[in-house]
Amino acid sequence: MKGVITVLGKDQVGIIASVCSYLSNEGINILDISQSIVQGFFNMIMVVDVTNTGKPFEQMVNELRELGETIGVQIKIQHEDIFNGMHRI
Amino acid sequence: MITFQEISETNKMFAESHLDVRTITLGVSLLDCADENIERFNQKIYEKITKSAENLVKTGNEIAMQYGVPIVNKRISVTPIAIAAAGCRARRYLSVAKTLDRAAQAVGVNFIGGFSALLQKGSTESDKALVRSIPEALSNTERVCSCLNLASTRDGINMNAVAKSGRIIKEMAELSKDKGCIACAKFVVFCNAVEDNPFMAGAFHGVTERENVINVGVSGPGVVKRALEEVRGADFETLCETIKRTAFKITRVGQLVALEASKRMGIPFGSLDLSLAPTPEMNDSVAEILQEMGLEQPGAPGSTAAIAILNDNVKKGGVMASSYVGGLSGAFIPVSEDHGMIEAVKSGALSLEKLEAMTCVCSVGIDMAAIPGDTSPETISGVIADEMAIGMINGKTTAVRIIPAIGKNVGDTLEFGGLLGSAPVMPVSGVSCADFIKRGGRIPAPIHSFRN
Numbered sequence: 022m023k024g025v026i027t028v029l030g031k032d033q034v035g036i037i038a039s040v041c042s043y044l045s046n047e048g049i050n051i052l053d054i055s056q057s058i059v060q061g062f063f064n065m066i067m068v069v070d071v072t073n074t075g076k077p078f079e080q081m082v083n084e085l086r087e088l089g090e091t092i093g094v095q096i097k098i099q100h101e102d103i104f105n106g107m108h109r110i
Numbered sequence: 111m112i113t114f115q116e117i118s119e120t121n122k123m124f125a126e127s128h129l130d131v132r133t134i135t136l137g138v139s140l141l142d143c144a145d146e147n148i149e150r151f152n153q154k155i156y157e158k159i160t161k162s163a164e165n166l167v168k169t170g171n172e173i174a175m176q177y178g179v180p181i182v183n184k185r186i187s188v189t190p191i192a193i194a195a196a197g198c199r200a201r202r203y204l205s206v207a208k209t210l211d212r213a214a215q216a217v218g219v220n221f222i223g224g225f226s227a228l229l230q231k232g233s234t235e236s237d238k239a240l241v242r243s244i245p246e247a248l249s250n251t252e253r254v255c256s257c258l259n260l261a262s263t264r265d266g267i268n269m270n271a272v273a274k275s276g277r278i279i280k281e282m283a284e285l286s287k288d289k290g291c292i293a294c295a296k297f298v299v300f301c302n303a304v305e306d307n308p309f310m311a312g313a314f315h316g317v318t319e320r321e322n323v324i325n326v327g328v329s330g331p332g333v334v335k336r337a338l339e340e341v342r343g344a345d346f347e348t349l350c351e352t353i354k355r356t357a358f359k360i361t362r363v364g365q366l367v368a369l370e371a372s373k374r375m376g377i378p379f380g381s382l383d384l385s386l387a388p389t390p391e392m393n394d395s396v397a398e399i400l401q402e403m404g405l406e407q408p409g410a411p412g413s414t415a416a417i418a419i420l421n422d423n424v425k426k427g428g429v430m431a432s433s434y435v436g437g438l439s440g441a442f443i444p445v446s447e448d449h450g451m452i453e454a455v456k457s458g459a460l461s462l463e464k465l466e467a468m469t470c471v472c473s474v475g476i477d478m479a480a481i482p483g484d485t486s487p488e489t490i491s492g493v494i495a496d497e498m499a500i501g502m503i504n505g506k507t508t509a510v511r512i513i514p515a516i517g518k519n520v521g522d523t524l525e526f527g528g529l530l531g532s533a534p535v536m537p538v539s540g541v542s543c544a545d546f547i548k549r550g551g552r553i554p555a556p557i558h559s560f561r562n
Contacts, residue, residue, distance in 0.1 A: 052111075053114075078176050079175050099176070102366060108359070
């Protein structure tokens with residue numbers, strides 16, 4: 022199962038490191054990544070494989086949100102089907 | 111694999127354009143709760159509703175979390191009480207309304223629809239008891255919604271019920287005048303009511319439906335408006351194509367949520383209603399779409415054409431995206447729930463008469479419009495009769511949800527708060543229709559109803 026992680030917020034040191042160390046601890050593999058900084062605003066989208074994590078999806082949603090709150094950015098994870106549903110037939 | 115651009119596009123729809131699943135509505139049949147004792151009936155319906163809907167709110171929240179889709183409301187619709195409670199042979203159904211209210215509160219939903227009767231051809235004793243109970247029931251409960259079907263293309267218009275509806279609307283406005291006449295916002299009359307509508311106040315679980323069913327209403331006028339900004343000034347073909355493509359994407363979200371809710375709750379998926387329903391928020395307005403199309407404000411000449419284009423192309427895009435499109439599916443134009451409509455009324459651009467014209471081609475009818483508190487019941491019935499005639503002749507659903515603002519006049523505003531918004535009082539013609547309304551009886555079905 023794949024998830025899409027989006028990170029939005031003011032750029033600072035260590036955003037990618039924090040997110041990636043969470044993913045690595047949970048056994049979540051990063052499949053693709055895109056990152057940009059526009060006028061000091063950090064924007065990252067990651068496609069990840071969550072098949073090997075034992076956690077329920079809702080728990081990851083909460084944990085990533087909390088991680089975002091501690092480092093001052095917004096982090097979301099969504100099931101990829103919402104994007105497939107909208108853009109693929 | 112999905113592209114980053116597509117991911118951004120979807121998330122912008124949620125974050126900036128207020129795309130949301132407006133409601134997951136669980137339909138519950140109460141036919142098997144029939145009892146000759148009203149207390150036992152109430153107990154049975156309470157148990158059935160709370161058991162059927164015990165996981166509704168939880169499931170809705172889980173789906174919202176997993177997909178990052180806002181799911182605004184979780185609601186319940188039940189078998190029309192006039193049918194389900196007929197065995198009780200009671201004179202009044204206030205206790206039934208209170209039971210529905212308690213059941214809705216117990217499972218955490220904000221509205222429960224189905225305190226309803228289908229009167230298009232006439233009234234049973236139970237229908238009469240229900241209608242008699244509506245003003246008291248809606249003034250003494252918070253979550254209960256009621257609708258009456260007064261007419262259909264097949265059966266004509268029950269003018270006795272139209273006359274009665276004018277009186278009960280006035281009565282419940284009086285009864286709830288200390289709360290902004292809020293009871294009237296929970297009551298709607300229909301022509302050609304649909305049995306799988308997930309939207310309040312008109313939701314009920316039709317007698318031809320299954321035991322339980324999940325109906326989903328998806329919304330997103332802001333997304334359509336944003337898409338139209340990209341093609342500003344382009345010709346009508348481009349305009350229609352853009353609306354269609356956007357409606358398709360919006361509907362796919364609803365389809366996904368509906369199937370997931372159905373799977374998780376083990377309840378069959380009924381239908382997806384792809385109505386564009388506004389909220390009082392900026393960028394969540396049907397009026398803004400009309401403005402983006404090129405009208406200064408709704409109510410300008412061209413408004414009926416514009417809403418016709420919107421309604422038709424929402425349907426065309428939507429039906430491609432889901433196997434079971436149902437409900438009302440089109441564009442809603444409630445006055446109080448759309449800041450652009452409110453401004454149009456306040457500036458004098460939009461009159462009740464122009465609103466009526468727009469209802470000929472939009473998905474429902476005159477919705478959430480406030481009128482002066484001293485409007486006579488006969489005049490209210492006249493407005494209803496006109497709307498019923500539009501529905502009957504054109505073979506479409508039409509509705510009236512109108513609020514006499516007791517103690518207020520044109521220039522004043524009724525405040526409801528929340529999704530219901532605020533309603534500026536609209537002027538109503540003072541020319542009498544009293545003698546027309548008091549004739550009574552039934553208007554026969556139109557000639558084109560004989561299609562066999």
